[in-house]
Amino acid sequence: MAAGAVLALGLAAASVAVPRDAAAAAPGVVDVGAGGYASSPVGPTPEGCDAIEADPRAALTDDAPDGPVPTNDWWSSLLYKRLDCRMSEPLHAHPVSYRPTPAGLGLSTPREATLSGTPGGIGEFHFTYVEDVVVGVDGLDAPTAEVAGWTDWTVTPSWSDGNRSLRATIGHGLPTSWYHLEGGDALLSSTHDVRVWSQDGATLGFTANGHDYAAFAPSGASWQVTGSTLRSSLAGRGYLAVTALATAADATDTERTQALRAVAGSAFAEVTGTTAEYAYDPSDAVVRTTYRVTTTPLQGGATGTVVALYPHQQRYLTGVDGDELDVTYPSPRGAMTAYAAATSFTTSTPFTGVLPELPAVATSSGSNRATLDALLAEVAADPMPVLRADTYWTGKALGRATRIVEIADQLGETALRDKALARVRDTLTDWFTATPGKVEQVFAYDERWGTLIGYPASYGSDTELNDHHFHYGYFVAAAATLARFDPQWASDAQYGGMVDLLIRDANGYDRAETRFPYLRDFDIYAGHDWASGHGAFVAGNNQESSSEGMNFAGALVQWGEATGDTAVRDAGAYLYATQAAAIQEYWFDRAEAIPDGFGHTTLGMVWGDGGTYSTWFSGEAEMIQGINTLPITGSHLYLGTRPDDVRANYAELVAANGGEPTVWQDIAWSYLALGDGERALRLLRADPDYPVEEGESRAHTFHWVANLAALGTLDTTVHGSSPLSAVFVKDGARTYVAANVSASPRTVRFSDGTRVDVPAGATVATGAHSWSGGGAVGGPDPTPTAGPTPTSSPTPTSSPTPTSSPTPTSSPTPTSSPTPTSGPSDGLVLAFGDGGRLVPAPGADGTLEIRASRGMDTAAEPPDAVVLQATGVTARATGGTTAFDVALDAGSLVGNGTRLSVQYDLTGDGTWDRTEVYRYFATDPVPGTERYTHAVGLDRVSGTLGDLRGGAVRVALWNAIGSGPSTVSTRDSVLVLPFR
Template sequence: MNRPHHPHRPHRPGRRLVALAAAAVAAVAVTLVAPNGADADPLGAGSYTTARPAGAAGPSGCADLATNPRRYVTANAPAGAVPTNDWWSALLFKRTDCAYSPPLHAHPMSFQPAAGGLGVGYTTTATVSGTPTTVGEYHYPYSTEFTLGVTGLNSPDAKVDGWTDWTVSPYWSDGARTLRATVGHGLPFVYAQVTGGNAQLAFGATPTVWTNSGARIGFTVRGHDYVAYAPSGATWTVAGNTVTSTLAGRGYFSVALLPTTTTTPAGDRTALADSYGRYAHAHVTGTRVDWRFDQATSTVHATYTLTTTAREGSERNTVTALYPHQWKNLSGGAPIPQTYVSPRGPLRTLVGVGSFGTAIRYHGVLPELPAVATSGGADLATLGGYLDQAATGDPLAGFGNDTYWTGKALGRAARLAEIADQLGRTAQRDLLLNAIRTRLTDWFTASSGETGRLFHYDRAWGTLVGYPASYGSDQELNDHHFHYGYYIAAAATLAKFDPGWAAADRYGGMVNLLIRDANGVDRSDAMFPFLRDFDIYAGHDWASGHGSFGAGNNQESSSEGMNFASGLIQWGLATGNTTVRDAGLFIYTTQAQAIQEYWFDSANQNFPASFGHNTVGMVWGDGGAYATWFSGEPEMIQGINMLPITGGSLYLGYRPAYVTTNWNELVTNNGGPPTVWQDILWSFQAMASPDAALASFRANPGYSPEEGESRAHTFHWLRNLAALGQVDTTVTANTPLYAVFTRGGARTYVASNITRNPITVTFSDGRTLTVPAGRTATTGAHTWSGGNAGGGTPNPTPTPTPTPTPTDPPTTSNRLFVRSAGALAGTPGTGAGTVTLPAANGNHDGTPTNPVTHRVCGLTGTYQGGGATSFALYVDAGTAVGAGVQARISYDFTGSGSYGRTETYAYFATDPVPGTEVYTQAAGVRTVSGGFAALNRGCVRLEVWNAIGSAPTTLRIDATAAQGAQSSVTIPFALSG
């Protein structure tokens, strides 16, 4: 797709990478050396290091930002860790514009700092690309309507003078003149303070002035009405393309955007100018959110407070516009009839308020779906067989060593452990829990040395980075909530069975440290910022640490953000930390609403009508995209906002009719049912049509599981939803771990109890359910074990890490064909296709950047002495000039996740003539590390990327023998079955 900006990461998921590549890849291309014990800061039984591992990268940006994150912050700004991952982060975390910043999309207005001050714009017409059945985007691109500043201002940069929960105050100075502005989410005002000159509004052409009386001037640009308010006694002067005021020597003013157009009756426009004018000099100087959970009514209440300073007069209230997820859940107050246009849909405005509140019903999460339909009979045997395949050997084998892929592995194992426990398969449960415990303990011990897995606290930036890092989690501080959410959720599962491990004086402190980094909830925490990744007002996370794109910040996988929130709820419950639990509830309920509005638009009210899609893969500050960072396949564009499927995923089923709408779009755009990520998509479909989803699974048992999934978990999910039915949001309960389902008019009530005493859960329709300590129960007298935190089953006895077992089918052919879904296989494909290699947009010679990755595991064989790797990759750059495709082939000889030999080949310069060209090992080896060894259930990985060039290229995959031009890798091994 044609993106106007460069991706901040191929986003994790490998997801998808996944998707592209099934491979597990760490973004760090060097061998990391863990610090010794003397450099490790202890935290309970665990530790982290304040000395970055040798060869590892840290946050980086313009000038000396790497070591001085306050390089673009004034002395007036709050002390402590600087915030990142916000809508305005590009102003502080400068990477692409080292003086000012790309546009900052606050809504309803957007802003762009420049030498002369603050550019202001309000775009009400969307720009749409693509078609309703292809990759496409919609944006409300920034365009300067006027620049707010000081006469003569020529500042060399814009700094940050302060911030609050959803506002920021940029600051300009050229030595003689200064400008300080405050802007924020939902604020229809820009508040300004100036010194050294007159206030100035500069336009590209003579503005249309519709009122100019005393301290107030009203003007229209591009059909948008604004009013500038100077102090009492001041006036405004219009001269050509500028409007100026002396401000009567008092140095402050404000400019408001009215929710009107030139077609609005003049009387209404004047009335709004009068109404807003009452609050024009009550400058917003602080914003803050507070929340509480009312367990009796299962409702999360949030209060959004705006603090003002009266520059003149005594008015303390203000005007604020609300996003759809806020005004649809407003607990008091009446918005005015007029609305603002925004990329998130219509904003509704409260006039004359100091705060407002929302009340959102919480419909529960579960550790896992109960086994109501897989506790006996043939389906129990089927599920048991799938568990036997997945819960043997080392369940974490075959995954990458970086934070993201480790997280995926932990998440998969935790789901399997919950199922094994329900079925009374304690040996398998304990094997899985032992694997989780061993891997988490390794990561949480900074002096472990051998594996290189550790967490580093960067004192300058106030952030915790796991190494090996991936997808920009180190240099750009991307995706911490995605990566760490898997750790927290897995730790919550382990804590139920082994509360001693999770104690604060053991390893619980390290879990809490991850929480504090990604979304810390203690405002007084000197180590980390408050709610780093969660945008309090927008209601959802942002993935990029710096957000330095023309379209603003972005987030792809909203569902991985929800995995983090669900993990907080369950970790808080398992460890008795109500503060963490309630923070998880606030994020979970708020973001569940935001996802329905901004990723799904399930009420069909927010996306531009011309966009044509019913969902987006990514939300941008100025719009959305039916796309991902890593794939153009509809299954992945839509599936990326569904995975991982867990007991915290039930929010996806709140609106079953929309689930069907989403599924139908997938089938249409894909030209049929999904052929990759079927398990994720069937699990989503099952929220509305569980029988159909289960039938698809039974008809396609040989499908390839998504990297973080297993057949056991998918079958458990589908079969039990087929018995339970759809999520019933009309009934709530007075406990956090619950769910209600409806099938055929009959309800099933589910609750989980991880306390040490029995509880009686009361549902809002009067039904009660007694749940024994440490158990999950449903109506119908079914109970399942739920861990030892409540006195249930005993702690599993730690065992040595078992020998890895392959998760992919092995092959005896040493010629490995490049197949779809990130696979290498010993058999050809069934029909040629292509996968897109993203444009390099820079020089990445030797360093895999946004690679397409393919992998096979479970290989056993002997090295053929003197043999060498060979390959034939059929690539095409179309008519693009200057592209260079590069490949790296790696060998993990034991399936441990550690690659003992890596071969990087010189890049292949493609020609600008449409048609495939063959890239082979004849291009020459660029670098090689490690020697050959025997393969013992080992893995081979192929990474392909564009080393140079500004255009994407394609790699041919899945070709049949008859079609020829089969992309393949031949390894120098004699393989056995």
């Protein structure tokens, strides 16, 4: 369409879907102390396949456990169906991966990683699921795969077509899977050549797709081998076991047979339960976890099974009830050590300590104090700016403010401390208070899904149950700081119960809890969190910001200490110690699992089947590595347990970036300070006007870096008897630090005999540096004078406008959507043309390239957006809503999040009268177009629509997240405007 032309009204009418109204009927309120939450959702709820949206238990069998459904697990796509509405995406259990099919369960045991990307740039490695064999029932053609049950690290898929049925048990660290079937013979089939190298009655050893397996049928059964199909009637007893063997590709048949015999004694000990029991011992600064496997013998008297331990378990193994095998299984996490006839094993994982904040040993006097005072003055006008008032960005603002509180308290700056505390208190109180009709800054319970959702949500925390541990960790951490100064606010009679609800939702520690699943986001066996609620990716589930997961764990420790709740404290210590070990092994590659040729020695994201040097939101090296170090708090000292690795990782960042950081410098320097504080301080002093990361302040960064430059690095050879303690060493001299957030004095004893007396509310350092600060308990007035203050606030003038953001790790991958089939009866249908034009549909053949994300999209139209426009438009408004259907593809990239905005200038005067910004759509890593439609819903909107009188319409497309470009097909993409 030529500029200035009036669009004809005779365009073909489009049939489009009406965006779902997110707001439900006004719910009731459930009181919790002085606060409360809405009794039903007040906004969007989890989305998925139609049956799942109608009933989250639709994929459960009738005899499945009652109670809230688990999400955010390695097997979640089996239950929370989102892309494959019949079966699921691959389930990466390690050392075996599985994928349900209508005929049964597919097995895959990849031994080597597949690399992609550019070495030295953005890279990926995946132990990609390639099916070796399917275990099923002759003739089975199930319409869906269901879930019959689960335990701490196993799941039981179930199939039935009315005449035949199959149930399997699979799990982390279990090379064996068990099957119960009815209605036909057991079939093991493969699309690859199958070679049988051992056949001994009921036991069969075979190779499929180059990988070795053993199949164990009941005594008296036999196997018939026909080409690539293995068949057994199972002697009419209806069960079998299949074990993946860890033999090398060049093993001899004799070696294969020996491997089969080594596991045969455990084959019929079917795993029917798994449980991890933890105990935190503050005096020894260790978390002892016993992993128990309950088995039921299918035949004979075997009681133990074959278990394979991850590196983070093997490193801290203190006992195992089983026999170590002379083999290891390859996995994306490194070699897994195997034990036969095992029923339990125990690990003793160090808890390295957390602090409310680093002590001001170097910033409480002299020139450093003058510098810090000036930086604190910069934030005094608004110590808690909120970029966007959703759960994530409110959390980030709370985190920034609590750092200011802690520093100001240490320095005796009570006016600034109390001002920041007031903002924290008012914000938390507002979010923790529900009233009828309140739909923003409120939490609401979804009984169908068994979850507490904060509204406004972000990054799929509502529609996909992503990232609750990320978002809520900031709230809990802020509440922990507030609890020290205002214990009444933190009491159950006031708002403490709401804090506990957030904890129970994200990672509930109480097995008796009936409202939320046990440890929603934490994978008990893998040792770390998963971020995606549905996990519906070919690569499995994912976790990007491991450090934001640790923010949640550290917050539990500090909240438990501040309120005297040892159950919460101990749960936090368990999560913290276990995940700190896993992060060092996998994100920072202590396990040496990253394959040669990958080009990096650290990961930005861990996937079920591998890892990537990337983020969901940016390809910048600073952000890829920085997303696993922020937020910088006293709960993140674990990042410094290997100072040499800190220095090496920083050097890799500089190399990958082609020089020193140019964004997120404060995050990078704060991380470097844990390995080389003096260098970090030099870099900070050389660039004092750096742009501030949105969750940080220059005051806190200077405080952190300057004090670590004086303290040195973390000394993990000595520990204190309090969880709020740490030891630092520089030039061989130690500084002992202990904090006391209680109202009574405390003595902390260190393992080398040092004793530190800590007054109530204080932080004390002794040794190479002697210092004491803080000491306020219950200081500020606990009653807000003017009621809750809204959480939004203007960006302070002392900080530059944010240009990037740490988007949480999980990316929602919406269900592929067909061309809309219902909605407004007519509308103005436009397509994407060349030269930045909107043209009458259909568009010409071609594609538009959308660049990789450059950071947080805080505007309706970022500078690098693809923009198309029609001007001189005259048309009458119909009173309907905007609709669009965009053909989008990101190739093999794992999840670009593309966002679209539409703007209307009704009179052509250059002023946008209406702006609509839609939620982003995260693409899958499978080449081929997906449909991005208005059904994702509006993220934000301003202005009103009216008739177009020589007006203009403008569409912008950009990647809000993602590490590479996406393409849009112009012929297959349409925009339907509510005009005629």
